[in-house]
Amino acid sequence: MQAKTILLAGQQNAGKSTLFNMLTGARQHVANYPGVTVDKTSGVFHFDDVKYHITDLPGTYSLSSFSLEERVARNALREEQVDTVVNVVDAANLSRSLQLTLQLIELKRPMVLVLNMMDVAQKSGLTIDSERLSAMLGVPVVESIGRKGIGKASIAAAIANASQGKPDYAYPELEPEISDLIVCFEQAGIDSENNYRWLALRVLEGDTQVTEWLESLALADKVAEIVARATQKISGQLNDYFVTQRHQFVQMLCRDCIAEQGDQGSARSVSKKIDRIVLHPICAPLCLLATVFAIYQCSIVWGYELTNYTWPILATAREWVAALLPSAGFLHDPYTRSLGLWVVDSANTLLNYVPIFLILFALIAILEDSGYMARIAFICDRVLHRFGLHGQSTLPMILSGVFAGGCAVPGIMATKGIPDNRARMATILTVPFMNCLAKVPLYTLLVSTFFAEDKALMMFFISTITIISALLVAKLLTKTVLRGSETAPFVMELPRYNLPTVRSVLTRSIERTWTYVKKVGTIVVAVSTVIFVLLQFPGIDEQAEQRYQHRAEQSVAKFAKAVAKTPYASTLDEQSLPLLVNYFSDFKRAKLNASGVAASKVVNEKFAKLNSEFYTIVVPPKGDKAAKKAHRALRKLASERKKIRREMKEQQLQSSLLGSFGRAIEPVTQYAGFDWKINVALFSSFAARESSVATLGVLFQPDEDSSDKLENRLGESSDFNSQGELSAVALILFFALYPPCLATVMMIKVQTGQYRWMILSMALPTCLGFGVASAVYTIGTALAMSGVTAMATSYALALSLLLVVGLYRKKPRQSMESQASIG
Amino acid sequence: MELSLACVPCGAKGRIIAHEAEGAIRQRLLDLGLIPPSQFELVRFAPLGDPIEVQVGTNNVVLRRSEALTVKVTLG
Numbered sequence: 093m094q095a096k097t098i099l100l101a102g103q104q105n106a107g108k109s110t111l112f113n114m115l116t117g118a119r120q121h122v123a124n125y126p127g128v129t130v131d132k133t134s135g136v137f138h139f140d141d142v143k144y145h146i147t148d149l150p151g152t153y154s155l156s157s158f159s160l161e162e163r164v165a166r167n168a169l170r171e172e173q174v175d176t177v178v179n180v181v182d183a184a185n186l187s188r189s190l191q192l193t194l195q196l197i198e199l200k201r202p203m204v205l206v207l208n209m210m211d212v213a214q215k216s217g218l219t220i221d222s223e224r225l226s227a228m229l230g231v232p233v234v235e236s237i238g239r240k241g242i243g244k245a246s247i248a249a250a251i252a253n254a255s256q257g258k259p260d261y262a263y264p265e266l267e268p269e270i271s272d273l274i275v276c277f278e279q280a281g282i283d284s285e286n287n288y289r290w291l292a293l294r295v296l297e298g299d300t301q302v303t304e305w306l307e308s309l310a311l312a313d314k315v316a317e318i319v320a321r322a323t324q325k326i327s328g329q330l331n332d333y334f335v336t337q338r339h340q341f342v343q344m345l346c347r348d349c350i351a352e353q354g355d356q357g358s359a360r361s362v363s364k365k366i367d368r369i370v371l372h373p374i375c376a377p378l379c380l381l382a383t384v385f386a387i388y389q390c391s392i393v394w395g396y397e398l399t400n401y402t403w404p405i406l407a408t409a410r411e412w413v414a415a416l417l418p419s420a421g422f423l424h425d426p427y428t429r430s431l432g433l434w435v436v437d438s439a440n441t442l443l444n445y446v447p448i449f450l451i452l453f454a455l456i457a458i459l460e461d462s463g464y465m466a467r468i469a470f471i472c473d474r475v476l477h478r479f480g481l482h483g484q485s486t487l488p489m490i491l492s493g494v495f496a497g498g499c500a501v502p503g504i505m506a507t508k509g510i511p512d513n514r515a516r517m518a519t520i521l522t523v524p525f526m527n528c529l530a531k532v533p534l535y536t537l538l539v540s541t542f543f544a545e546d547k548a549l550m551m552f553f554i555s556t557i558t559i560i561s562a563l564l565v566a567k568l569l570t571k572t573v574l575r576g577s578e579t580a581p582f583v584m585e586l587p588r589y590n591l592p593t594v595r596s597v598l599t600r601s602i603e604r605t606w607t608y609v610k611k612v613g614t615i616v617v618a619v620s621t622v623i624f625v626l627l628q629f630p631g632i633d634e635q636a637e638q639r640y641q642h643r644a645e646q647s648v649a650k651f652a653k654a655v656a657k658t659p660y661a662s663t664l665d666e667q668s669l670p671l672l673v674n675y676f677s678d679f680k681r682a683k684l685n686a687s688g689v690a691a692s693k694v695v696n697e698k699f700a701k702l703n704s705e706f707y708t709i710v711v712p713p714k715g716d717k718a719a720k721k722a723h724r725a726l727r728k729l730a731s732e733r734k735k736i737r738r739e740m741k742e743q744q745l746q747s748s749l750l751g752s753f754g755r756a757i758e759p760v761t762q763y764a765g766f767d768w769k770i771n772v773a774l775f776s777s778f779a780a781r782e783s784s785v786a787t788l789g790v791l792f793q794p795d796e797d798s799s800d801k802l803e804n805r806l807g808e809s810s811d812f813n814s815q816g817e818l819s820a821v822a823l824i825l826f827f828a829l830y831p832p833c834l835a836t837v838m839m840i841k842v843q844t845g846q847y848r849w850m851i852l853s854m855a856l857p858t859c860l861g862f863g864v865a866s867a868v869y870t871i872g873t874a875l876a877m878s879g880v881t882a883m884a885t886s887y888a889l890a891l892s893l894l895l896v897v898g899l900y901r902k903k904p905r906q907s908m909e910s911q912a913s914i915g
Numbered sequence: 916m917e918l919s920l921a922c923v924p925c926g927a928k929g930r931i932i933a934h935e936a937e938g939a940i941r942q943r944l945l946d947l948g949l950i951p952p953s954q955f956e957l958v959r960f961a962p963l964g965d966p967i968e969v970q971v972g973t974n975n976v977v978l979r980r981s982e983a984l985t986v987k988v989t990l991g
Contacts, residue, residue, distance in 0.1 A: 153946035158939040185973050188948050332934075335945045360973065367959075376962040470977045474963035477979070483966070511939075581940040581982045582966055585947055586975040 102180035110238035183213035202254035395448035438620035454601035461592035480570025482515035492526035514577035524832035654725035764865035765819035817879025829861030920986035
């Protein structure tokens with residue numbers, strides 16, 4: 093079979109990714125370009141017995157070397173051995189798109205031009221004479237509608253006829269200098285693989301990358317002399333001359349090849365109408381708030397309701413695993429059992445949020461595809477810029493859960509799009525403050541345990557205080573460590589509004605959710621195993637062990653005495669008794685999980701079938717006095733066992749490695765009201781925040797048979813209650829400012845490329861969070877504040893600080909503006 | 916009369932004359948179609964007054980006032 097390699101090049105918003113998806117379907121592979129953090133998406137498709145390997149280049153407006161994406165795309169275009177370059181352009185915006193096309197043609201690669209979004213162009217009343225365009229550019233031109241999957245066949249056909257293109261335009265004033273440069277390159281013996289003319293043009297444009305390369309070849313003097321000659325000829329900058337020449341040629345192409353008939357009802361005029369409302373000074377903030385609220389309502393509120401339906405599935409899965417694992421002993425469970433259930437419990441806690449993730453990511457995909465995301469950046473830039481961030485920081489913040497729910501990992505990945513390096517760094521370092529989905533369970537747990545009556549108010553405080561702290565920290569970073577970083581302009585395109593396709597939204601939502609689940613599957617399960625070990629060892633000492641054993645024997649003896657006169661006495665020996673107790677607890681748990689009368693009946697039938705003899709004791713038939721007596725004794729025995737196991741577990745936890753660690757730092761953390769259990773939970777949640785609730789769940793769930801909700805267990809627990817609401821507030825605030833989880837920290841390393849930012853991202857929030865939590869707890873205790881008062885006070889303080897910082901720069905800014913209006 | 920794009924009132928139309936910015940900003944402005952002597956229309960200010968939205972040809976471009984200061988235009 094024949095195989096071809098293809099590079100897909102195009103500007104942003106040209107529908108390049110849509111076209112790529114249309115061609116390759118699900119067969120894609122995302123990697124990084126060597127040495128940089130730009131995504132390299134590649135895929136394969138077949139057509140007419142030809143296999144095409146296709147690589148999606150980063151979207152760029154031009155091929156200069158100012159931005160990383162441009163350099164990556166340019167190097168790939170120059171260096172990779174490919175058969176064809178496929179240039180995707182927005183047919184409805186040819187005049188801008190063709191600028192890049194001309195630059196691609198200058199590279200002299202076999203090329204095909206794809207006019208994408210033909211439907212939008214037609215709706216806008218544009219008729220494009222693609223044959224004529226093809227003749228003028230000297231490359232095959234095909235039409236496609238990526239959204240609707242139209243054009244695959246013609247693209248494949250055109251690839252077979254790809255050609256280098258010979259545009260009828262030149263740079264007449266500078267042709268002598270271009271020729272001189274080419275001669276100079278020839279004499280210097282530069283590899284003829286390099287396109288001399290292209291090099292000459294870049295040198296004249298003042299391209300830093302090419303100029304530096306030539307300097308390394310000791311050509312600098314000669315070249316500089318020719319460039320100086322060219323500069324004298326042209327009034328204004330050389331670079332502008334090239335852009336203008338290309339622009340004029342593009343204008344000519346458009347005049348000759350495009351016929352326009354009005355634009356009534358066109359996509360652009362529709363966009364205009366929508367923008368009149370969506371970007372209206374008064375409506376814009378309302379629309380934005382409504383959008384964020386809709387995201388919150390759909391993904392968090394309704395998604396959470398969905399988990400009521402998905403949780404039983406996960407509970408059933410746990411039962412299956414529990415049945416597969418070796419059964420529980422009377423006092424000690426085999427390690428395989430406890431570890432197995434521990435891992436399943438940790439994974440379940442996370443998988444429970446899958447419905448929320450699916451909805452959240454789908455909504456974000458809709459925002460991205462529709463074009464509203466760029467408007468959000470436009471609306472928010474003024475505020476964010478004041479704190480050292482960028483309008484485009486909005487997307488990472490929303491992804492990370494600006495309100496509540498999200499994930500810092502995709503958030504940090506999304507900072508790639510921010511051109512301003514300083515704002516990008518500040519965004520990366522503050523995005524983890526947002527309320528990621530993994531923080532929500534702990535908030536929900538604490539709020540519904542301690543602040544059930546003020547739930548809405550507390551959730552409001554929590555979801556907005558993180559934004560306030562993120563903005564303040566961003567400002568702090570910009571004024572200190574990031575002071576010297578380079579900044580970039582806020583100049584971006586507002587794309588047309590587009591109706592997102594169901595397929596594209598679903599694909600992305602599922603893909604992103606899958607990324608999250610994979611993270612769960614690897615890091616969280618691995619770490620939960622480590623924590624299990626840290627919690628199990630070194631175990632309880634022999635003396636205590638004997639004491640528990642003795643108590644257990646006593647309670648068994650009591651049971652034996654009680655049933656001595658019943659017919660069951662003979663059948664219940666040392667071996668069958670643990671089985672009966674397990675059977676009893678299994679039955680109780682199954683009844684608890686079963687909802688409805690019918691399901692409950694099924695459970696009864698199942699257990700009756702499993703062991704009819706045990707069943708008569710567990711559910712004594714009416715009138716059977718002996719069975720009733722045995723049942724009563726069994727209940728006593730089971731509850732006694734539960735009590736002993738709980739005490740054992742408690743002691744084991746306290747003496748475990750992690751428990752000792754939690755205890756060791758208690759003298760410090762007591763100022764924030766954290767006892768050792770909380771310390772353990774917080775420590776384990778660094779691995780993945782999701783673990784906080786999982787670990788708390790285990791810490792406050794000493795017996796393995798319970799399916800009781802954690803809220804009840806936590807509320808009942810004496811250690812937590814004694815510290816009360818203030819401690820919960822301190823914990824909430826600490827958790828809001830808590831260092832990023834392991835996965836996020838790794839992503840920060842990947843995105844910033846430096847360990848020092850990674851370390852800063854851990855150290856700063858820890859100190860800040862602990863400082864705030866200690867202050868709130870200590871001062872709150874001294875003033876005998878209630879939880880809500882303490883939270884409201886901290887919130888008010890943070891908000892006033894934000895206002896002070898936000899308005900502080902106003903004066904110099906106004907003076908700059910007034911200067912501007914004078915000028 | 917030559918003035919900066921940052922001082923143009925909402926709804927005004929005119930021509931782009933020159934760029935004073937250098938490097939990346941200049942390149943990006945040119946890439947997005949703000950090529951002298953193109954016609955432009957100032958569509959709107961952001962709700963908080965900054966950035967501003969400019970239409971050039973079929974492109975809608977948004978930029979901060981601080982960047983708009985570097986773009987010289989004439990009205991009419």
